[in-house]
Amino acid sequence: MNTILRLTGREYYALAFLKYAKFSGRSTRSEYWYFVLFSLLPLFAINFLTFFAEYLEESAPQNSHAEIVFLVTSLILFFVSTIVNIGTFITLTALVSRRLHDVGYSGWWQIIPNMLVILAEISCYLLYSSLKHGSPSFSLSFVLLLFTAIPFLVSFVWILVLLCTASDLETNRFGEVPSMIAVFENENFQSASFQRQAKNSFDLTSDNLELIVQLSELRDKGILTEAEFQQKKSELL
Numbered sequence: 001m002n003t004i005l006r007l008t009g010r011e012y013y014a015l016a017f018l019k020y021a022k023f024s025g026r027s028t029r030s031e032y033w034y035f036v037l038f039s040l041l042p043l044f045a046i047n048f049l050t051f052f053a054e055y056l057e058e059s060a061p062q063n064s065h066a067e068i069v070f071l072v073t074s075l076i077l078f079f080v081s082t083i084v085n086i087g088t089f090i091t092l093t094a095l096v097s098r099r100l101h102d103v104g105y106s107g108w109w110q111i112i113p114n115m116l117v118i119l120a121e122i123s124c125y126l127l128y129s130s131l132k133h134g135s136p137s138f139s140l141s142f143v144l145l146l147f148t149a150i151p152f153l154v155s156f157v158w159i160l161v162l163l164c165t166a167s168d169l170e171t172n173r174f175g176e177v178p179s180m181i182a183v184f185e186n187e188n189f190q191s192a193s194f195q196r197q198a199k200n201s202f203d204l205t206s207d208n209l210e211l212i213v214q215l216s217e218l219r220d221k222g223i224l225t226e227a228e229f230q231q232k233k234s235e236l237l
Contacts, residue, residue, distance in 0.1 A: 019094065020090060093110070103168060116152035117156075124145060
């Protein structure tokens with residue numbers, strides 16, 4: 001059972017990268033949260049290795065062979081981490097847009113917390129500078145921090161709630177329901193007759209990987225048996 005769940009997660013992760021720059025359309029909660037889950041570990045690992053290599057390079061004796069090795073290693077890791085971070089950021093930004101579309105909101109709403117966090121960081125820097133140098137602008141910096149941090153927290157929580165919201169069960173202005181599972185999450189569509197009809201209602205012109213993801217969701221919901229899932233999956237591969 002654990003193997004099946006991991007396979008489903010990898011399929012979602014791959015699906016997000018296949019649509020890495022697609023800002024139109026809709027995506028389900030599962031696609032978003034599986035991508036976030038599977039992205040955390042590689043991002044943490046590559047960034048940790050980069051900082052660790054830089055630390056070793058700074059700790060090594062000057063003009064030594066070890067310093068050169070650590071310097072080259074840190075540069076390579078920095079380049080790789082930059083590529084990974086940029087790729088993940090673009091993919092995640094597009095995925096958040098599609099996830100917001102899925103609940104009826106424009107993807108542009110995600111800009112609000114992003115802009116506010118930048119302003120909050122600037123405010124923190126100004127506050128730190130005023131404390132360090134004894135500047136009389138401390139009060140102004142503190143007020144600016146409050147006026148940016150509080151709206152950021154509010155907007156961040158609001159976006160987070162939207163990301164956790166179930167899919168609209170009807171076609172909205174951003175497109176059709178992205179997956180059959182969005183329908184099955186609603187208790188009004190749990191009848192046996194509807195489920196039997198849905199087993200054969202997939203759009204066979206869709207991408208095979210996305211079809212496999214949809215089939216695996218139906219299997220996990222108990223709508224398809226494991227044998228039926230494996231049979232349909234083998235037909236698509």
